[in-house]
Amino acid sequence: MITQQNFWQHNKAVLMFALVALTMPLWFPLIGGYSGLDTKIMIFCIFVVGFDILLGFTGYLSFGHAAFFGISAYTTGIMLKNFSDNIIPAIIVAVAAATLVALIIGLLTLKRTGIYFSILTLAFAEMFDSMAMSMLQKWTGGENGLTGMPTPMLFDLKMQGDTVFYFCALMAILLYYLAKRIERSPVGLMMKAIKCNQTRLEYTGINARKYKLLAFVLSAMYAAVAGSLMVVYEPFVGHEFLGWHQSGEIVIMSVIGGVGTLVGPMLGAGFMLYFENVLSVSLGEQWLLVLGVIFMVVVIFMPGGFMEAVARLKKRFFTTIDGE
Amino acid sequence: MDMTLNAFTLSLLTGLQLGSIYVLIALGLTLIFGTLGVVNFAHGALYLIAIYLAVSINNALGFGLALILVPPILFVIGILLERGLIQRFYNRPHTDQILVTFGLAIVLQELLKWIFGANNIPFAIPSWGNGIIMLHDYLPFLEGFVVYPKWRLILVVVSIVTVAAVFALLHLTRFGLVIRAGMRDAEMLQFMGVNINRRFMIVFGLGAMIAGIAGVFGGPVTQVSPEVGMQLLVPSFLIVVIGGMGSLGGAVLAGILIGMAQSFTAPYIYINTIIIYLITVIILLVRPRGLLGAKGVFE
Numbered sequence: 001m002i003t004q005q006n007f008w009q010h011n012k013a014v015l016m017f018a019l020v021a022l023t024m025p026l027w028f029p030l031i032g033g034y035s036g037l038d039t040k041i042m043i044f045c046i047f048v049v050g051f052d053i054l055l056g057f058t059g060y061l062s063f064g065h066a067a068f069f070g071i072s073a074y075t076t077g078i079m080l081k082n083f084s085d086n087i088i089p090a091i092i093v094a095v096a097a098a099t100l101v102a103l104i105i106g107l108l109t110l111k112r113t114g115i116y117f118s119i120l121t122l123a124f125a126e127m128f129d130s131m132a133m134s135m136l137q138k139w140t141g142g143e144n145g146l147t148g149m150p151t152p153m154l155f156d157l158k159m160q161g162d163t164v165f166y167f168c169a170l171m172a173i174l175l176y177y178l179a180k181r182i183e184r185s186p187v188g189l190m191m192k193a194i195k196c197n198q199t200r201l202e203y204t205g206i207n208a209r210k211y212k213l214l215a216f217v218l219s220a221m222y223a224a225v226a227g228s229l230m231v232v233y234e235p236f237v238g239h240e241f242l243g244w245h246q247s248g249e250i251v252i253m254s255v256i257g258g259v260g261t262l263v264g265p266m267l268g269a270g271f272m273l274y275f276e277n278v279l280s281v282s283l284g285e286q287w288l289l290v291l292g293v294i295f296m297v298v299v300i301f302m303p304g305g306f307m308e309a310v311a312r313l314k315k316r317f318f319t320t321i322d323g324e
Numbered sequence: 325m326d327m328t329l330n331a332f333t334l335s336l337l338t339g340l341q342l343g344s345i346y347v348l349i350a351l352g353l354t355l356i357f358g359t360l361g362v363v364n365f366a367h368g369a370l371y372l373i374a375i376y377l378a379v380s381i382n383n384a385l386g387f388g389l390a391l392i393l394v395p396p397i398l399f400v401i402g403i404l405l406e407r408g409l410i411q412r413f414y415n416r417p418h419t420d421q422i423l424v425t426f427g428l429a430i431v432l433q434e435l436l437k438w439i440f441g442a443n444n445i446p447f448a449i450p451s452w453g454n455g456i457i458m459l460h461d462y463l464p465f466l467e468g469f470v471v472y473p474k475w476r477l478i479l480v481v482v483s484i485v486t487v488a489a490v491f492a493l494l495h496l497t498r499f500g501l502v503i504r505a506g507m508r509d510a511e512m513l514q515f516m517g518v519n520i521n522r523r524f525m526i527v528f529g530l531g532a533m534i535a536g537i538a539g540v541f542g543g544p545v546t547q548v549s550p551e552v553g554m555q556l557l558v559p560s561f562l563i564v565v566i567g568g569m570g571s572l573g574g575a576v577l578a579g580i581l582i583g584m585a586q587s588f589t590a591p592y593i594y595i596n597t598i599i600i601y602l603i604t605v606i607i608l609l610v611r612p613r614g615l616l617g618a619k620g621v622f623e
Contacts, residue, residue, distance in 0.1 A: 061419045063426075108605060111612055115363050115569070118422050119561045120604070126558045127601040135594040244554060248426065255423055289434035296427035300412065303420060 010184075013263060014177045021045075021169045025162065032278045035161070036233075041270050042168040043229045048253050048265035049172075049179045050222020055251075056260030057188060058215045059195035060114050063247050064121030067105070067128045068098040068220040070242030072227035074132070077146040077237045078139055085150040087159060087232050095224040102220030106213045122244060129242040145238035152232045159232050168229050175222060179262055182218070191215050195260075223250075252295050258307030267306050330470050333463065335587045341476040343583025344483035345546060348538035349560040350567070350575040351490060352531030358507040358570030359527045362410060363418065365425040368557030369432035370532050372550065374398050374539020376436050379447045379548045387450035395536035402532025406525045429553070437550040447544040449475050475544060482541045486534060487576055494572070503527060507570060559600055566607050568617020577615055 008015075024038045047069065054060055072094040079090035109120040132140040140146055152159040154167065182188045190211045193201045202208050231237060240246060249272065257268025272291065280287035302308050353367050374394055381390040409428065413421045456471040463470075494500035506513050506520055514520050546552050563582055567574025582600050589596040607614065 055419075059417070059419060061422055108608055111608065113418075115418050115422070116565065118363065118419075119565055120608075123558055123562050123601060123604065127598055130597045134597045244558075248430070251423070251426070286434070286438055289431060289438060292427055292430035292434055296424060296431060299420060299424045299427055300409075303416075 011177070011180070014173065014180055017176055017263065017266070018173045021173060022166075024169070025165060031274075033274060034277075035165075037273060037277050039165045039168050039233050040230075041273050042165065042172045043226050043233060044250075044253065044269040044273060045172045045266040046168075046175050046229070047223055047226035047250055048257070048269045049176050049262055050219040050226070051250050051254055052219075052260065052262050052265045053179055053182060053191070053222070054215045054219035055254055056262065056265070057183070057191035057195060058212055060110075060212065060216070061118045061251070062121040062216070062219075063118050063244065063251065064105075064123070064125030065219065065223050065250055066242050066244070066246035067121075067125040068102055068223040069227035069230070069246060070125075070132070070237070070239075071101055071128065072098040072224035073231050073237045073241050074140055074146060076228040076231040077149055077235070080149045080152055080231065080235070081146075085153045087152045087154055087228075090152075090231075091225065091228045094228040095221055098224035098227070099217060099221050102217045102224075103213075106216040106220075110209060110212045110216065122247065125242060125247055126244060129239055129244075132239045132242055140237070140239065143239070145236055147236055149231065149235035152235070164233050168233065171225065171229065175225065176262065176266070179222075183262065187211065187214065252291065254305075255303075256295060256298050256305050258305030261305075261307045264305050264307035271306070328467070330466055330468070333459065333466060333470065334472065335590070336584070337472055337477070337480075338590075339584035339587035340480050340580065341545070341583070342586050343580040344480050345538055345542045345556065346560055346563050346582055347576050347579035348483055348486060348534055348542070349556050350563040350579050351487065351572065352534040353560055354564045354567065354570055354572060354575040355490070355534075356528055356531040357564065358572070359503060359510075360410070360414070360524050361418075361510075362413065362421045363425070364531070365422055365557070366405075366428040366432065367425075367531070367535060367560070368553030368555075369429040370398065370402070370535040371539050371542075371556060372433060372436055372553035373401065374536040375447070375543035375546070375548045375552065376440055376445075377536075378540045378543050379445050382450075382543075383448065387453075391540055394540050395533045398536030398539075399529040399533040402529035403525055405532070406528035410528060411521070411524070429557075433550050433553060440548075440550075442550055445548040447548050449544050453478050479541045479545060482537065486537055490530075490534070490572065499523070499526075562600055562604050566604060566614055568614030571614065571616040571618065574614055574616030 021042060024041075025035065028038045029035070047065075051062070051065055054062060075094035075097045076087075076090045079093050080087070083089065083093075105121070105124050109117050109124070133142055154163075157163060159167065190201070190206065190208075191214075193206075194208050194212060194215075198208050227241065230241070253268035253272045254265040255268070256271060257266065258264025275291060276287060283290055298305055304311070349367065349371060352370075353364060356362055356364050356367070377397060378390045378394045381393055405428070409424065410421075413424055453475045455474050457474050457477060459470040459472055460466045460468065494504055502513070502518055502523060506518075506523060510520055546556065559582060563578040564575055566581070567576070567578035582603065585599045585603055586596065589599045595602075611617075
């Protein structure tokens with residue numbers, strides 16, 4: 001039985017996130033953020049939370065999640081352009097399409113160890129990138145990208161400015177809550193067992209591949225929602241949505257923030273986009289170089305990312321004599 | 325499709341030439357993976373360093389010096405990277421190794437972009453390698469007038485010589501014997517009192533040096549711009565997977581296979597863009613450990 005007190009206890013993190021997210025338009029401009037960037041941060045929060053279900057829980061490092069982000073973005077664009085300017089059918093079809101692709105790629109890439117998985121996911125994403133530039137040019141617009149979408153509508157509501165932000169923020173809160181639920185569920189436990197010791201898990205008679213595939217497809221669905229919202233936010237899709245840069249960005253966000261903590265990768269996403277768009281003004285062209293160095297320093301000295309830093313500080317300053 | 329003997333010969337040569345660069349990159353990758361167990365995402369960036377060094381030295385001091393200097397410099401860079409960075413990751417999860425080499429790839433690529441700019445730098449081929457070769461003079465079965473760029477044939481020859489040298493080193497010397505034993509079972513070798521760490525360092529340097537050779541001769545063909553590293557890394561990874569991870573013979577075989585596949589599908593643009601992925605999928609389904617992959621290695 002979940003008592004009322006338990007409910008608050010269990011969902012403290014989600015409520016904190018909701019508070020931070022929903023008040024973002026108030027405080028974000030104070031630190032130099034501009035309107036629109038907050039929406040993008042919410043979208044990437046969705047992307048990285050999903051990515052953490054795969055990387056954080058099962059330990060499988062995908063270098064190709066841009067594929068699902070991009071496929072969904074293209075599908076959304078095509079749906080908005082040719083079917084209806086209502087975003088609901090567009091999002092549903094886009095996520096379904098990306099999920100199907102994820103299922104096929106997952107079945108192919110999860111056959112062997114994590115090393116194969118990283119290489120092959122990178123390769124398949126590159127495949128979609130080059131397909132978008134050649135055989136699918138007619139639909140994707142090739143080099144120029146997909147443009148000319150009408151203003152997206154949520155039934156009678158125009159998706160512009162703050163409306164888009166609150167829509168994305170609510171989606172992010174909902175999907176973060178869902179990820180938290182998955183983490184606490186028996187399925188989440190299985191996923192975490194894969195990261196711990198896959199061989200041992202299999203010896204207990206459990207089909208680990210089933211849970212790996214589930215984690216992969218779930219994370220692809222999160223990526224797909226993010227990709228779809230990206231088009232709602234800005235009516236343009238370029239092939240860079242599918243490229244390794246995009247996949248790499250997600251990896252960097254997750255690692256800098258703290259893999260496996262769900263909230264860490266979101267911090268990472270916020271930090272990276274803020275860094276890329278606000279702090280980079282003083283760094284100019286070299287912002288990616290600086291970010292790369294930060295990333296390497298984190299990987300070498302602080303593999304747990306920001307969350308590890310927080311934990312270390314807490315330990316240093318808040319440890320009492322009688323223990324933790 | 326009916327293909328004339330002329331067209332067939334040209335496709336064959338182009339396939340060999342494409343395969344040559346892939347083989348050189350993949351050889352270093354699979355060597356490093358096989359011995360150190362590290363998937364080196366920065367290998368494309370090592371090639372990038374090589375082509376930028378080669379083009380700078382070539383344009384300032386001539387090709388001869390580039391050829392003499394670049395491979396040893398890359399060898400040293402490889403050793404420094406292994407000592408300074410990679411060796412800290414032997415005892416960490418594979419994920420961390422991939423992450424740190426990926427970070428390194430970004431840093432190196434951005435650094436080179438900062439120094440040399442994002443645009444392609446023209447790489448002048450030395451005069452003795454310029455021009456074309458009259459193939460019909462050498463191959464009597466060809467009809468009429470058939471030519472091929474000289475430099476691309478030189479690239480093929482260099483690749484063959486490099487592969488032969490690596491195989492000779494591994495199969496004919498005592499050093500090679502130890503390395504091959506290390507690829508089988510590094511732990512056992514340590515029990516027998518072999519200083520495996522020093523050899524690991526040299527292997528990493530060797531992999532980087534092969535990328536250096538690839539850069540000196542491949543630079544004029546692949547162009548010299550910051551994107552080239554990643555563009556080559558993805559097919560090279562797939563070649564390592566198709567050939568069997570850690571298998572040198574497999575890398576050579578798969579490299580040529582992919583080169584040929586790309587060359588012979590060139591008239592069909594749609595198939596051409598995805599042929600390498602199609603082959604990978606087929607191999608994964610039919611023979612998951614790769615063409616020449618040893619049983620039980622990372623299965």
